[in-house]
Structures are given as C-alpha cells and as structure tokens.
Amino acid sequence: MSDIFKRQAAEAAMAELRPGMRLGLGTGSTARHFVDLLGARVAEGFACLCIPTSEQTAAQARSLGIPLTDLDATPELDLTVDGADEIGPGLSLIKGGGGALLREKIVAAASSRMVVIADMSKVVPALGAFPLPVEVNRFGLEATRRAVAAVLHAIAPGGALSLRQGAGGQPFETDGGHLILDASFGRISDPEAVSRALLDIPGVVQHGLFIGLASKAYIAGPDGLVTYEG
Numbered sequence: 139m140s141d142i143f144k145r146q147a148a149e150a151a152m153a154e155l156r157p158g159m160r161l162g163l164g165t166g167s168t169a170r171h172f173v174d175l176l177g178a179r180v181a182e183g184f185a186c187l188c189i190p191t192s193e194q195t196a197a198q199a200r201s202l203g204i205p206l207t208d209l210d211a212t213p214e215l216d217l218t219v220d221g222a223d224e225i226g227p228g229l230s231l232i233k234g235g236g237g238a239l240l241r242e243k244i245v246a247a248a249s250s251r252m253v254v255i256a257d258m259s260k261v262v263p264a265l266g267a268f269p270l271p272v273e274v275n276r277f278g279l280e281a282t283r284r285a286v287a288a289v290l291h292a293i294a295p296g297g298a299l300s301l302r303q304g305a306g307g308q309p310f311e312t313d314g315g316h317l318i319l320d321a322s323f324g325r326i327s328d329p330e331a332v333s334r335a336l337l338d339i340p341g342v343v344q345h346g347l348f349i350g351l352a353s354k355a356y357i358a359g360p361d362g363l364v365t366y367e368g
C-alpha cells in the first residue's frame with residue numbers, strides 16, 4: 139500500500155520540473171518512482187542534466203536514457219528530489235536508510251532547492267525513532283564507534299548502536315567505501331546539537347540528519363496528497 143503513496147508523491151513532484159533543469163536524483167524506493175517518471179519524460183524529449191546520488195540510481199537512470207553528469211562538471215544544481223526515512227519539524231530529515239546519505243547530502247547541498255517525496259508514514263513529531271545512520275571511515279572503527287556511542291548515550295542512555303550489515307555477513311559498504319553505524323536515539327530533541335557533536339568526531343564522515351536542506355515535501359497517504367513548505 140505504501141508503494142502506491144510513494145508513487146503518488148513522486149508523481150506530484152513532477153510538477154517541479156522545468157526544461158533544461160540540472161537535477162539531483164535521490165536514492166531509495168520512492169526516488170526510484172521519480173526516476174522512472176523522469177525517464178518517461180526524457181523519452182518524450184524533456185531536456186535535463188542529472189546527477190545521481192548513488193550507483194544504484196545511476197544504473198537506473200542510465201537504463202532509462204536520462205542524461206547524467208557529475209558535480210565536477212556541473213557543481214550547481216537547480217533541484218534535487220529525494221526520499222527520506224523521517225520527516226520532522228521544519229522539514230528536518232533523517233536519511234540514509236539506503237546507505238546513500240553522503241552523496242545525497244553533497245548533492246542536496248549543491249542544489250538551489252531540495253524537494254522531499256514520501257508516504258505519510260515518514261512524517262514524525264520528532265526525529266529519532268528511525269535509527270540515525272552515521273557514515274564512518276573504516277580506519278579507526280572501534281575508536282570512532284566508542285566516540286559515537288558516547289554522543290548517543292549522553293542523549294539516550296539506553297540507545298543502541300550497531301554496525302550495519304550487508305550481504306554475506308559482511309559489514310555494509312557505502313558507495314564511498316565507508317561503513318555505517320546506526321544509532322537508535324529514540325527521540326532527537328536538538329538535531330543541530332547532535333549534528334555538531336557527531337561531526338566533531340574525526341572518523342565520522344557524515345550523518346543522516348538533514349537540517350535546513352529541504353524546502354518542500356510532497357507527502358501522499360490515505361487521505362490524499364499534502365504539501366509542506368519550509
């Protein structure tokens with residue numbers, strides 16, 4: 139059922155498209171719908187230049203004939219459309235459930251606007267029920283894990299921290315070759331403070347808190363489509 143709502147949110151975001159746009163393409167099952175729809179438009183002659191936020195999205199976009207570039211050639215984008223794991227107050231987000239948070243954040247930050255697409259289950263009164271993905275360098279993993287645990291436990295004494303697992307019993311590896319620690323806070327009442335504390339840890343590459351990046355969200359659910367503007 140939620141997949142129908144993801145599709146509806148992606149369809150709504152098509153209204154944001156203008157010919158010639160430089161677009162960031164998100165990652166995940168909701169963003170996948172948007173890329174499918176964009177591919178159909180491109181097949182009809184719609185002109186755009188896109189930057190995917192993961193190898194997965196790049197492969198999908200290529201298969202649909204969507205023109206791709208990269209941030210070195212095209213460092214400024216008009217719009218990024220991406221999904222989210224949680225959408226909290228002020229369009230603050232948790233992202234990275236699919237492990238693409240680093241490229242997603244780089245691409246969103248290079249875009250004039252970030253529009254979020256999601257089904258209603260992603261909207262929460264406060265971030266943190268979804269474990270926060272923290273992307274870390276492999277070097278010094280145990281030292282970094284302890285430092286991240288200290289930040290987590292200062293806020294959520296009983297909070298769990300786990301190394302994300304991938305296929306074949308191996309740790310999940312991001313497109314950038316890093317690992318992910320998933321931190322279960324329960325409730326993050328001060329996302330900015332958590333962001334600062336995590337980024338202060340040298341082994342932390344990035345985290346999945348997106349604060350002040352999204353300016354609009356299309357949310358679809360059983361009661362229809364809602365648009366939030368930040």
Ligand SMILES: O=C(CO)[C@H](O)[C@H](O)COP(=O)(O)O
Binds near residue numbers: 168169221236
């Ligand atoms: O941040 C992400 C990937 O890193 C995704 O946007 C997020 O996990 C939502 O995924 P889905 O649309 O499949 O629910």
